[in-house]
Amino acid sequence: MGRKRVTIEDVARAAGVSRQTVSRAINDLGEISSQTRARVLRIAEEMGYRPSSIARGLATRRTGTLGLVIPDVANPFFSDVVRGAEHVAHAQGYNVFLCNTDEDPERELAVLHSLEEKRVDGVVLCSSRLDDGKLHAVVASHSAVVLVNRDLEPASGEAAVGVVMLDDVSGGRMATQHLLDGGHRAVGFLSGPPASRSGRCRAEGYRAALAASGVSHNPAWTAPCPADVDGGHRAATELLTAHPELTALVCYNDLVAVGALRACADLGRRVPADLAVVGFDDILLAALVTPPLTTCRVARYDLGAQAMQLLLNRIAGCPAEEGPTQWERRSEEGDGHRSLCAEVVLRPELIVRATAP
Amino acid sequence: MGRKRVTIEDVARAAGVSRQTVSRAINDLGEISSQTRARVLRIAEEMGYRPSSIARGLATRRTGTLGLVIPDVANPFFSDVVRGAEHVAHAQGYNVFLCNTDEDPERELAVLHSLEEKRVDGVVLCSSRLDDGKLHAVVASHSAVVLVNRDLEPASGEAAVGVVMLDDVSGGRMATQHLLDGGHRAVGFLSGPPASRSGRCRAEGYRAALAASGVSHNPAWTAPCPADVDGGHRAATELLTAHPELTALVCYNDLVAVGALRACADLGRRVPADLAVVGFDDILLAALVTPPLTTCRVARYDLGAQAMQLLLNRIAGCPAEEGPTQWERRSEEGDGHRSLCAEVVLRPELIVRATAP
DNA sequence: CTGTTAGCGCTTTCAT
DNA sequence: ATGAAAGCGCTAACAG
DSSP, X not given: OOOOOXXXXXXXXXXXXXXXXXXXXXXXXXXXXXXXXXXXXHHHHHHTOOOOHHHHHHHHSOOSEEEEEESXXXXXXXXXXXHHHHHHHHHTTOEEEEEEOTTOHHHHHXXXXXXXXXXXXXXXXXXXXXXXXXXXXXXXXXXXXXXXXXXOOOOTTSOOOEEEEEOHHHHHHHHHHHXXXXXXXXXXXXXXXXXXXXXXXXXXXXXXXXXXXXXXXXXXXXXXXXXXXXXXXXXHHHHHHHOTTOOEEEESSHHHHHHHHHHHHXXXXXXXXXXXXXXXXXXXXXHHBSSOOEEEEOOHHHHHHHHHHHHHHHHHHOOSXXXXXXXXXXXXXXXXXXXXXXXXXXXXEEEOOTTOO | OXXXXXXXXXXXXXXXXXXXXXXXXXXXXXXXXXXXHHHHHHHHHHHTOOOOHHHHHHHHSOOSEEEEEXXXXXXXXXXXXXXXXXXXXXHTTOEEEXXXXXXXXXXXXXXXXXXXXXXXXEEEEESOOOOXXXXXXXXXXXXXXXXXXXXXXXXXXXXXXXXXXXXXXXXXXXXXXXXXXXTOOXXXXXXXXXXXXXXXXXXXXXXXXXXXXXXXXXXXXXXXXOSSHHHHHHHHHHHHHHOTTOOEEEESSHHHHHHXXXXXXXXXXXXXXXXXXXXXXXXXXHHHBSSOOEEEEOOHHHXXXXXXXXHHHHHHHOOSSOOSHHHHHHHHSOXXXXXXXXXXXXXXXXXXXXXXX
16 A cells, blocks of 8 residues: 555656646646646546645645534534534535544644644634633634634724624523423523533523513522533432422433433423423434423534535635625625625524423 | 744744754754753744644655544444544544545545545545445555455455454344344344445344244345434334234344334334334433333444554554565464554444343 | 755746 | 746755
């Protein structure tokens, strides 16, 4: 394996032309007779020539690769985001570096630096845990950045960063309202990791819904937890034991909700008769557990796809050193230029199943 | 964002040294006084210097990136493989390009070519759907390749390729035997995609178990299906309708098994009373559906981790043009050199839950 | 220990 | 329509 690589020089020599001509042929730039081009391409093909995108990257300052930074591929939420993002990127001829941060800000910074060294043409950064200062530095050092599920005030002189957000406040309100509509008054909330913006926004929506219905809000009914089945299981067990008065639970995500279901089974509380449960995300699992989970669905694939599309728009539309002006203007024009606006907001949708009918 | 990048030249000038000295400092190669190194590093840091790994790649012919090719990230099986592989790669300073093939051989070939152009240092290729000829070509054109769940006879003059396999024949036998032990004689098999090696091997194990127990094998009891819940649902519905005599079902994977569970619910057949079901993989979902799934667990994270470790060993251990000799010898020496052997086999483990007690 | 000279394989710019 | 020269940012191989 791996004998000496064929270079453009080799092909040029074999075809009896200059390297430039070969370059023109493989890049399909017009200035070449279709005869020579066909001949060169055939010879290149025969020799198994594979142009080095790394040499090409050095010369053009474009690598044709993008970074996609997420907390964890194994989280079904993000694996769908990845699919959406990759699909869009590949469709336009880009490759993507997938980077996990494991929710660790140090690791996040490390992968971002690594992407910078790789000279990626742009980055989609999901659920960043970086503080505003560090995040500004990151944005400044990459040629294009789109943030998913994380806001950032543009610093002065900085092009507005692309942003794709979930309307989590609405989501939290929606989920809670559904329970209130069902007659529940003692509604708890498992809020997920304290560092999660989604968690905080959903909590805000939860409180807003309670307030709007004139239901008093008991802070002791809210508890943080790790964002997985085990975390939900433990937190729900504790919360339900400490506050047996609760008749309903809004959960940070479906994994946590499934953990809560397990806790109910352990504690002998029937769902939904004794306790109603609402999750978030609508992962595959949600429809398949017993009883099937009522949940707030988020269009995860679209989230990734839109973020990537936004990034590609910015890469294509901001050819050189153009300032943020055009972007800000566009995004204020309304919906006509959806593909060019700098902020996208996705609204969740309540899927009513058996855990909170 | 993205003003002019700082180059090694800029740093050299600012520090009043040559580029080479800067290079020595950042690469921590001995031949430099610790004073100058410290000073250079400080200046580089201050200037926000980020060495271009693409220029470096051109010069060194090593990119520090690896390819990981899988059918689909959103498949929970592969997302765990990805985690294992990435963890090992990152621990040794490599980045990985993740590529989905969507089980499409054309796309698989395309991503492999793209990785070749990117000059990755090696590739882990999972569940390749390529025929032997094309696969040999792929192996020949990459500097190091590890195959997961796909075998390949080494061609003459070719270094043996690294291989990590699941013992799927054992798995199929194990699952079937468990059902036979439970008294079942009419055992069906949903064999997954015809192109899947795992599917074929599990089928082989299934038939072997039947034969070993002297149970006659009815080919009509085996049916292929797409490897997801829906595929399982449809195939199980058809199979159980056409052959109501079946009392047990071995399923290609857990997703298919969950589909079969759904089909049973539709058809009014209780599980496990009327139909016993065994799945494969033990994904998260398996323990959480009702009733919890009996399944053959595969150490997915380990699968990815071992494959990547094997790849890194081959990259490190095969410095130049050394032939396959050393490898073949090592792998025959036994288990002492596990980290250097060229083939790893992982055995699945039966997890008995409620669908086939 | 430090600097100099050549590339790595491609594209760009300018001739022809 | 084609070719020649220069350079992208870094390291390898020598000198000193």
